[in-house]
Amino acid sequence: MYKFLEKINNPEDLKNLNHDELDYLSQDIRDYIIEVVSKNGGHLASNLGVVELTLALHRVFNSPKDKIIWDVGHQSYVHKIITDRKESFKTLRTLGGISGFPKASESPHDVFDTGHSSTSISAALGMAKARDLKGEDYSIVAVIGDGSLGGGLALEALNNAANLNTNIILILNDNEMSISKNVGGLSTYLGRLRTGKIYFKFKREMEFIFNKIPVVGKSLYKAAYKCRDWFKYLVVKGIMFEELGFKYLGPIDGHNIKTMERILSNAKSYKKHPVLIHVVTKKGNGYRIAEDKPEKYHSVGPFLVETGESLTKSNGRSYSSVFGDKIAELAKKDEKIVAITAAMPEGTGLNKFAEEFKDRVFDVGIAEQHAVTFSAGLAKGGFKPIFAVYSTFLQRAYDQVLHDICLQNLSVIFAIDRAGLVGQDGETHQGIFDISYLRSLPNITLMSPKSGKELENMLEYALKLEGPVAIRYPRGEAAEYSFEEKPVNYGKGEILLNGDDGIIIAEGTMVKRAIQVCEALNKQNINMTLVNIRFIKPLDEHLLDEMASKAIPIYTLEDNIFEGGFGSSILEYYSSKEKDVALKIFAHKNGIITHGETSELMKLEKLDNDSICEAIISDIRVRKNGER
Ligand SMILES: Cc1ncc(C[n+]2csc(CCOP(=O)(O)OP(=O)(O)O)c2C)c(N)n1
Numbered sequence: 001m002y003k004f005l006e007k008i009n010n011p012e013d014l015k016n017l018n019h020d021e022l023d024y025l026s027q028d029i030r031d032y033i034i035e036v037v038s039k040n041g042g043h044l045a046s047n048l049g050v051v052e053l054t055l056a057l058h059r060v061f062n063s064p065k066d067k068i069i070w071d072v073g074h075q076s077y078v079h080k081i082i083t084d085r086k087e088s089f090k091t092l093r094t095l096g097g098i099s100g101f102p103k104a105s106e107s108p109h110d111v112f113d114t115g116h117s118s119t120s121i122s123a124a125l126g127m128a129k130a131r132d133l134k135g136e137d138y139s140i141v142a143v144i145g146d147g148s149l150g151g152g153l154a155l156e157a158l159n160n161a162a163n164l165n166t167n168i169i170l171i172l173n174d175n176e177m178s179i180s181k182n183v184g185g186l187s188t189y190l191g192r193l194r195t196g197k198i199y200f201k202f203k204r205e206m207e208f209i210f211n212k213i214p215v216v217g218k219s220l221y222k223a224a225y226k227c228r229d230w231f232k233y234l235v236v237k238g239i240m241f242e243e244l245g246f247k248y249l250g251p252i253d254g255h256n257i258k259t260m261e262r263i264l265s266n267a268k269s270y271k272k273h274p275v276l277i278h279v280v281t282k283k284g285n286g287y288r289i290a291e292d293k294p295e296k297y298h299s300v301g302p303f304l305v306e307t308g309e310s311l312t313k314s315n316g317r318s319y320s321s322v323f324g325d326k327i328a329e330l331a332k333k334d335e336k337i338v339a340i341t342a343a344m345p346e347g348t349g350l351n352k353f354a355e356e357f358k359d360r361v362f363d364v365g366i367a368e369q370h371a372v373t374f375s376a377g378l379a380k381g382g383f384k385p386i387f388a389v390y391s392t393f394l395q396r397a398y399d400q401v402l403h404d405i406c407l408q409n410l411s412v413i414f415a416i417d418r419a420g421l422v423g424q425d426g427e428t429h430q431g432i433f434d435i436s437y438l439r440s441l442p443n444i445t446l447m448s449p450k451s452g453k454e455l456e457n458m459l460e461y462a463l464k465l466e467g468p469v470a471i472r473y474p475r476g477e478a479a480e481y482s483f484e485e486k487p488v489n490y491g492k493g494e495i496l497l498n499g500d501d502g503i504i505i506a507e508g509t510m511v512k513r514a515i516q517v518c519e520a521l522n523k524q525n526i527n528m529t530l531v532n533i534r535f536i537k538p539l540d541e542h543l544l545d546e547m548a549s550k551a552i553p554i555y556t557l558e559d560n561i562f563e564g565g566f567g568s569s570i571l572e573y574y575s576s577k578e579k580d581v582a583l584k585i586f587a588h589k590n591g592i593i594t595h596g597e598t599s600e601l602m603k604l605e606k607l608d609n610d611s612i613c614e615a616i617i618s619d620i621r622v623r624k625n626g627e628r
């Protein structure tokens with residue numbers, strides 16, 4: 001079916017094809033990616049945009065001797081397909097299958113693991129210096145998108161590159177998009193380079209100056225104009241990068257393999273300083289539906305190829321949309337509410353707020369550190385900032401949360417989406433650390449809702465509190481319950497079930513699971529008390545004392561890492577009060593959790609209903625038989 005792709009197993013095979021054949025191969029690769037992603041889900045638009053670029057790179061460079069580093073790595077599918085993983089690509093993002101991101105454990109062609117943005121230039125520079133120090137000779141290429149180039153880490157690396165006296169080849173893949181439209185001054189600058197506006201402004205100014213010179217002015221201008229390519233390429237284009245010590249080449253058409261091969265080969269000749277090649281591509285290229293809506297097809301679940309229609313069945317609203325709708329509603333009543341996103345307006349559900357309150361939402365680009373301190377500034381200025389951010393990306397801004405917000409007790413709300421397991425994105429994206437990294441910070445209040453309704457109540461409540469507040473909630477559909485939801489009270493949990501055989505204390509998303517576990521245990525004549533903790537910090541000490549006084553085993557359930565997590569905080573509390581409790585923590589034991597369906601991963605982690613039930617039954621039986 002894929003006539004040209006059939007001939008390709010590794011990058012060497014590419015070198016036997018002529019440029020017409022490469023065009024057919026590009027089409028095959030696009031069709032194959034669309035086929036697999038439409039079944040498994042994944043990052044579609046970015047990969048369709050880099051087909052020709054990836055082929056050109058692998059024809060000019062000799063991977064794995066030459067190293068290719070993919071920033072974020074969500075666009076590495078073409079690279080995977082042509083580097084020994086054509087067949088296994090069908091298992092993309094499934095449990096035991098290949099990852100959606102580069103993984104050194106998968107192939108020697110994946111030289112640096114990525115997932116979070118803006119790391120590639122630093123990694124490339126470090127690897128280049130290591131190469132130089134060892135006296136080795138090969139090329140190091142980093143491929144970074146225009147969105148990721150604006151990330152602080154990338155800018156720090158660009159700044160450092162000039163001093164290192166080494167060569168890397170930086171491919172700037174400019175498609176004018178982050179997940180949404182790219183934002184910021186750098187993006188505007190790239191736009192001017194793409195359209196030649198800087199050159200034309202320069203040309204107009206030269207014309208004006210020369211025309212002022214009497215007699216010879218016109219002829220001088222004509223002579224200068226004849227040298228326009230010289231002006232264009234050496235003086236004006238990419239001047240910012242040139243001033244930073246890079247040799248700038250481009251902009252070039254990132255869908256023209258021949259042109260790219262020429263420029264890439266040229267770039268190889270620079271040995272002592274870094275080269276930046278500005279490549280212009282189209283996100284979603286070749287699949288009209290993704291070209292028209294690249295933000296929608298950036299990261300997709302299974303879909304129908306003919307129409308692009310999503311095949312994911314959803315019965316209710318996601319936590320992200322509950323959040324987005326609620327803050328849009330609250331913002332109508334309170335003009336001090338402002339929202340911040342670090343390049344994730346769609347994913348976090350902020351679009352609705354953005355449509356209604358254009359001036360009160362700030363997309364700062366992929367800049368989580370800046371987003372946090374920017375929020376601090378807004379709070380200082382009397383506003384009520386809500387920073388909507390994925391759990392995994394807030395890791396970037398740990399010091400800013402502490403130094404700029406918590407120490408100053410500023411009233412900033414962190415709406416922490418994708419807390420807990422996220423599934424198919426795998427180890428770089430699981431949001432399993434936030435309880436551990438946040439609960440130790442001074443002044444912060446940390447909440448975790450059991451349902452969409454409780455998230456709404458918590459948001460409303462958080463706006464009335466002084467000081468930093470974080471609310472963590474998971475990816476996917478918001479839980480709903482038939483029973484009435486009680487109002488939120490500061491530092492107070494709630495008892496949902498009463499039983500005498502044991503106590504489950506659960507946080508957030510684990511409450512629903514705990515209810516199911518209690519129902520299953522009930523069928524075995526084991527009656528549990530169930531507490532929804534609501535506040536991870538401060539803990540409901542009164543309730544915890546009451547639970548300890550029952551002198552029955554306590555089980556804590558959380559979608560977070562064991563170390564320093566929620567269960568750990570309860571242990572700390574009981575230990576500080578010298579209470580002798582029998583406590584077992586159900587949490588992720590493993591900090592590296594692979595990709596797959598969340599339900600499969602929960603099983604692996606022994607946090608699925610059956611595993612929890614079994615563990616509780618055997619624990620209670622052992623204790624009842626006096627074998628404690
Ligand atoms: C630190 C961090 N923040 C946010 C993200 C989410 N994210 C993944 S890809 C992406 C957009 C990247 O844009 P660009 O680099 O231009 O690549 P493109 O998708 O356009 O190919 C974002 C915001 C991330 N991976 N890492």
Ligand SMILES: CC(=O)[C@@H](O)[C@H](O)COP(=O)(O)O
Pocket residue numbers: 043072074115116298299300347418422425475
């Ligand atoms: C690569 C990346 O970091 C994002 O594209 C992320 O995969 C999006 O995740 P969601 O699909 O959960 O919004």
Ligand SMILES: [Mg+2]
Pocket residue numbers: 145146147148173174175176177178182
């Ligand atoms: Mg981009």
